[in-house]
Amino acid sequence: MGLAKPDPDPLQDYCVADTKSSLYLNGAPCLSPTLASSSNFTTSALAEPGDTKANQFGFGVTLTTLANLPGMNTMARVDIAGNGLVPPHSHPRASVVTICLQGVILVGFVDTSNRLLTQRLKPGDSFVFPRGLIHFLYNTDPRKPASAVSGLSSRNPGAQIASRAAFVSSPPIPDVVLEKAFQISPQDVAKIRRNLGA
Amino acid sequence: MGLAKPDPDPLQDYCVADTKSSLYLNGAPCLSPTLASSSNFTTSALAEPGDTKANQFGFGVTLTTLANLPGMNTMARVDIAGNGLVPPHSHPRASVVTICLQGVILVGFVDTSNRLLTQRLKPGDSFVFPRGLIHFLYNTDPRKPASAVSGLSSRNPGAQIASRAAFVSSPPIPDVVLEKAFQISPQDVAKIRRNLGA
Amino acid sequence: MGLAKPDPDPLQDYCVADTKSSLYLNGAPCLSPTLASSSNFTTSALAEPGDTKANQFGFGVTLTTLANLPGMNTMARVDIAGNGLVPPHSHPRASVVTICLQGVILVGFVDTSNRLLTQRLKPGDSFVFPRGLIHFLYNTDPRKPASAVSGLSSRNPGAQIASRAAFVSSPPIPDVVLEKAFQISPQDVAKIRRNLGA
Amino acid sequence: MGLAKPDPDPLQDYCVADTKSSLYLNGAPCLSPTLASSSNFTTSALAEPGDTKANQFGFGVTLTTLANLPGMNTMARVDIAGNGLVPPHSHPRASVVTICLQGVILVGFVDTSNRLLTQRLKPGDSFVFPRGLIHFLYNTDPRKPASAVSGLSSRNPGAQIASRAAFVSSPPIPDVVLEKAFQISPQDVAKIRRNLGA
Amino acid sequence: MGLAKPDPDPLQDYCVADTKSSLYLNGAPCLSPTLASSSNFTTSALAEPGDTKANQFGFGVTLTTLANLPGMNTMARVDIAGNGLVPPHSHPRASVVTICLQGVILVGFVDTSNRLLTQRLKPGDSFVFPRGLIHFLYNTDPRKPASAVSGLSSRNPGAQIASRAAFVSSPPIPDVVLEKAFQISPQDVAKIRRNLGA
Amino acid sequence: MGLAKPDPDPLQDYCVADTKSSLYLNGAPCLSPTLASSSNFTTSALAEPGDTKANQFGFGVTLTTLANLPGMNTMARVDIAGNGLVPPHSHPRASVVTICLQGVILVGFVDTSNRLLTQRLKPGDSFVFPRGLIHFLYNTDPRKPASAVSGLSSRNPGAQIASRAAFVSSPPIPDVVLEKAFQISPQDVAKIRRNLGA
Secondary structure, three states: OOOOOOOOOOOOOOOOEOOOOOOEEOEOOEOOHHHOOHHHHEEOOOOOOOOOOOOOOOEEEEEOOOOOOOOOOEEEEEEEOOOOEEEEEEOOOOOEEEEEEEOOEEEEEEOOOOEEEEEEEOOOOEEEEOOOOOEEEEEOOOOOOEEEEEEEOOOOOOOEEHHHHHHOOEOOOOHHHHHHHHOOOHHHHHHHHHHOOO | OOOOOOOOOOOOOOOOEOOOOOOEEOEOOEOOHHHOOHHHHEEOOOOOOOOOOOOOOOEEEEEOOOOOOOOOOEEEEEEEOOOOEEEEEEOOOOOEEEEEEEOOEEEEEEOOOOEEEEEEEOOOOEEEEOOOOOEEEEEOOOOOOEEEEEEEOOOOOOOEEHHHHHHOOEOOOOHHHHHHHHOOOHHHHHHHHHHOOO | OOOOOOOOOOOOOOOOEOOOOOOEEOEOOEOOHHHOOHHHHEEOOOOOOOOOOOOOOOEEEEEOOOOOOOOOOEEEEEEEOOOOEEEEEEOOOOOEEEEEEEOOEEEEEEOOOOEEEEEEEOOOOEEEEOOOOOEEEEEOOOOOOEEEEEEEOOOOOOOEEHHHHHHOOEOOOOHHHHHHHHOOOHHHHHHHHHHOOO | OOOOOOOOOOOOOOOOEOOOOOOEEOEOOEOOHHHOOHHHHEEOOOOOOOOOOOOOOOEEEEEOOOOOOOOOOEEEEEEEOOOOEEEEEEOOOOOEEEEEEEOOEEEEEEOOOOEEEEEEEOOOOEEEEOOOOOEEEEEOOOOOOEEEEEEEOOOOOOOEEHHHHHHOOEOOOOHHHHHHHHOOOHHHHHHHHHHOOO | OOOOOOOOOOOOOOOOEOOOOOOEEOEOOEOOHHHOOHHHHEEOOOOOOOOOOOOOOOEEEEEOOOOOOOOOOEEEEEEEOOOOEEEEEEOOOOOEEEEEEEOOEEEEEEOOOOEEEEEEEOOOOEEEEOOOOOEEEEEOOOOOOEEEEEEEOOOOOOOEEHHHHHHOOEOOOOHHHHHHHHOOOHHHHHHHHHHOOO | OOOOOOOOOOOOOOOOEOOOOOOEEOEOOEOOHHHOOHHHHEEOOOOOOOOOOOOOOOEEEEEOOOOOOOOOOEEEEEEEOOOOEEEEEEOOOOOEEEEEEEOOEEEEEEOOOOEEEEEEEOOOOEEEEOOOOOEEEEEOOOOOOEEEEEEEOOOOOOOEEHHHHHHOOEOOOOHHHHHHHHOOOHHHHHHHHHHOOO
């Protein structure tokens, strides 16, 4: 598997991000190593389920980040309400390995030949999403929540939801571009924009 | 600019791809360096315009590849018919630098904060698209063709058109996923699939 | 956090390892992409607990590998019996992010200044181990098993248990080297070798 | 083709160089992403021909740089007067892909086996120069200018003209070194230094 | 040989570390290139033997570092007293190539299959230690000192002596962990700690 | 110091090159790890001085290579006769750290601003040459040989001697290119070619 590794190689045992620095680098400046403590290497951020009602798709994703875990690669907890969806999205700087912990999750990604590779995950099953390719996770059970843990191959993987990037960016992509790209009418563009909360 | 560099570092002056090998590697096996000749480092593949009528969007893209230029990074020639569109797409393994040679091209990309960064390019103007982010090129003139040359930061950048990956993959992404992701009806999904040639 | 990324960058959407090839490369040759199927991206290998009685330390680690999940980064399931220990070890090619799923786990790593950074993890807590540094996981509860899931930043992280590498390699490291390194007697060396199963 | 990729991997969508910072890094500090605008991703720097009379060789090279295009990989416009020459030079941190837009250009590079790989480019033809190897571009037509566009695989490729590095560095390389290296007399060294403008 | 290369790629000809900066980065900020001088690229730090009496093992290692040679990769001089030992240790961020200059040195490393690869080096003989694996160098002659020069593949390789990391870290690794890992008694743990100078 | 690291990252403890394989890769195929032995990690190739009479410049360089040390990074022994010269050359894929062992060596490199950074090395002194930049080593003493050991940051650094690449490549670079580049007459080009052994 050609997995992604977008992060620069380390020159130190660790670099605990100095989250108070006003300097913008490719990454973040580090605290002096002598100031690092065990708490910089641990977090309880993933201990509680994410809020699956905060968006119209029914999912909550909690990431370890430079802010809640200075000194970490990214691990993510994914919670999906009954029939909820993590909509088709891609990570420009990371591949993902996901293990299903609870419920049944239909997952899939589309490769650059437009082939869909898809699988139904039960608890304990794992799946890999290559870097930069559109993928989704769908809880097929209408009544039971599902959850998973994902490991991402970057400290800052980024995420771009295809439908939202296309229809509700700021400023908006010109209508004509979306009409042609999706072969839909101006009314359809307006409707989708509205439904997605533009 | 944090640009992408997905290719492994070289261990030789050059590795001319052995396009007849049946071995699949991350890349391609090389010809013996003693068999390499000047013709391996040159191509006329970009000398003629691409066919802008081969798809419904009105664009033609010709790439240098391992097949027409064993021994090359990727350079691309982009031809866009009047009002033609290179639809929103992303490259999982490359950033792109584009220089407009002819016509006027409206370009843009959406970042992971869902911001659109857009520009109108005249001949001689350049623009950069970061790796893995959705971007488009639109010829705003209904009557005159436009063309550009792009440099891509990988030998095999890959490309994924967002609308086609979502609606016309093989096998198809389940309807329910698209209904939720784009907040559209089952009829809308069927119509878009049909219009995009599924 | 300066995390490790020892794997070469990809040139393809994915490279499903051809586990039947007799060719030894830095990685593995790939199957033809046209032969890849969804099953190459999924595994149930982590669904069952590892055997915590297979070694004298009381832990079981199950890895996704090229063999059980051709096409994957490494995810690991760690099971630790009551008072069991994953003994001090290091991964020459990977950093690790671990999330505790069950029980209480005392974890720690020693940096190159010989400082121990240690933490007590409850379910939902995460911890990061930098690449190449000696670390351990200890189940402090004598009666209840503990388990965790780890993401590793390489397809082939490798692992070296410090005590076993020093005392039970094959052939053995000369006694005099161990006597000096650990400042112990020849009898002590012999006893530790014997106890560790040499 | 084993092409070069000397730039660190990105951790952000983009890093627009803060050209006012006094900090010297491997690269440049970034502006806060919230301050980035479309203008940071575009430039007209390559729209006009370079001055081919500014040096004794008859070429002008205009580069996109952190200064005129903060947020870019390097693209270059090469203009060569009739019978003008881009003299043998190398880029320590980049490979180059060049497409001829106008005129006829004789190009070539020498590999580490001292083999010359050379080609005559017409408009539309492309050629690749591997990283770190000496190469040249010569306009064989005495009357017509030639021009090309090049993509370079680094934000800061660097360039070292072999004749100038050897004979007109500051301070100069000791005469005896050049006498031995080129097997020429002290008078020859002095003459070449003078002719090259030392 | 799959050797390690943990350092980020350069974007400049060189980056002379600004050792007075209070900023902590992955590496160090650079001096303005216009301030760099020849003295930044040279050092006599390795000209004198290291003190082989400064530790209980009988070795002295002198490294080129950012402090004594701003602008360098790491080269090391290793001096070993008669029967002295560079105890089993690993470098989390570098592989090493060592050439024996004086005396006879027994060297070896243990791979992740717990195999010992070992060799007796005479002056002029070289040996390679892969990144992150435990290795040692032992002067087998009780009367004559030995010395070697090593090249390391990082500016900041780090070093972790296995016995000291396990037994004399600060704070100490809990006794129970060491008792289990080395299968020794609490008294043994206390004795080794004491002998190693805890 | 931004030093070069052109080699792909490892996925195995080590990859001993299979020098009998007919496959050309970026690197070399590996022997099965079970066939590796200690002899693959050691060589005496550098134990004897190189022949300083084999070329007109008076230097001999002996490299560890895949052939004499399968399983190694590159270490080089440099021997220079009285007043001998390692002529100005560059390594497209490696930086170099050199330690002077015997004699006095005048070294220097030219950066891309055409600045010469130069130093006189006595035994024990070290110097660093950045990747891809032209550098030389000159034994200033007419009577005594000098020697040094160099560590190079690639398994296959390559080397290009500027004078030989320009004047004695095969086929030759057209005369007119050299006349313009060095501002010399056709007779001068012919003389230099002849003197350098074309």
